[in-house]
Amino acid sequence: MKLSNSEYLVFLILLFIPLVCSGEGKDSLSMPGDTPVGLACESVTPHRAGKLSAGRGRERYEGRVQRYRNSVPSYSKIQMYGDMGLVSVGIGWDYGRRRQWETDVFIGIIPKYNSDNAKATLTLKQNYIPWSIRLNDSFSFEPLACGLYFNTVLDNNFWTREPSRYPSGYYGFSTRIRTHLFLGERITFEIPYEKRFFARAITAFYEISSCDLYLISAFTNRHLTPKDYLRLSFGLKFQIL
Numbered sequence: 339m340k341l342s343n344s345e346y347l348v349f350l351i352l353l354f355i356p357l358v359c360s361g362e363g364k365d366s367l368s369m370p371g372d373t374p375v376g377l378a379c380e381s382v383t384p385h386r387a388g389k390l391s392a393g394r395g396r397e398r399y400e401g402r403v404q405r406y407r408n409s410v411p412s413y414s415k416i417q418m419y420g421d422m423g424l425v426s427v428g429i430g431w432d433y434g435r436r437r438q439w440e441t442d443v444f445i446g447i448i449p450k451y452n453s454d455n456a457k458a459t460l461t462l463k464q465n466y467i468p469w470s471i472r473l474n475d476s477f478s479f480e481p482l483a484c485g486l487y488f489n490t491v492l493d494n495n496f497w498t499r500e501p502s503r504y505p506s507g508y509y510g511f512s513t514r515i516r517t518h519l520f521l522g523e524r525i526t527f528e529i530p531y532e533k534r535f536f537a538r539a540i541t542a543f544y545e546i547s548s549c550d551l552y553l554i555s556a557f558t559n560r561h562l563t564p565k566d567y568l569r570l571s572f573g574l575k576f577q578i579l
Contacts, residue, residue: 413432413575414427524543
């Protein structure tokens with residue numbers, strides 16, 4: 339059958355389009371530095387467009403998850419002693435490229451003992467954990483945890499500014515707010531997936547700390563021993579996220 343010129347041109351176009359969109363013959367249609375025609379055709383196919391849309395949707399979702407994760411506590415903690423009270427409970431957030439930074443907020447309780455009433459404490463704590471050593475599939479060891487925290491006793495008998503009943507400079511420090519430095523170690527147990535209930539990991543830790551007032555006393559009074567100005571505390575961290 340003989341084809342007319344117009345029919346022959348249509349035939350060539352119909353034959354040529356699939357070759358271009360499949361990437362064949364693209365060397366003859368592209369110039370150096372240009373996007374090959376085959377790739378341009380592929381980028382506008384419904385399948386490719388669906389992939390790009392799904393990718394953008396996933397990025398938006400992961401961004402929302404990350405913002406949500408940063409706004410809610412990552413873990414809870416319970417700590418005993420450390421001049422934060424007999425026992426303190428708190429929440430915290432971990433962040434950084436390796437989650438090596440932590441910020442905690444604690445509420446503690448000081449029993450009545452010989453005073454008129456029990457007292458509450460409030461603590462803001464900043465932790466830094468530079469290394470984590472994987473021991474096996476379940477346990478990891480953090481040989482150094484360090485940082486500082488600010489602690490206050492929520493009671494009117496403690497003051498920030500020296501009361502007028504004392505001579506000026508009689509104390510020279512606040513009895514309400516103490517600044518502490520600490521060093522410690524941790525060991526973490528990763529809970530198996532099938533046994534996770536309220537946490538994905540549990541960390542046991544201990545810390546040795548001292549506050550600003552104790553350190554000044556240690557340098558100015560040679561009769562003091564480490565047990566007079568150092569404090570030992572320990573606790574548990576329950577990793578939620």
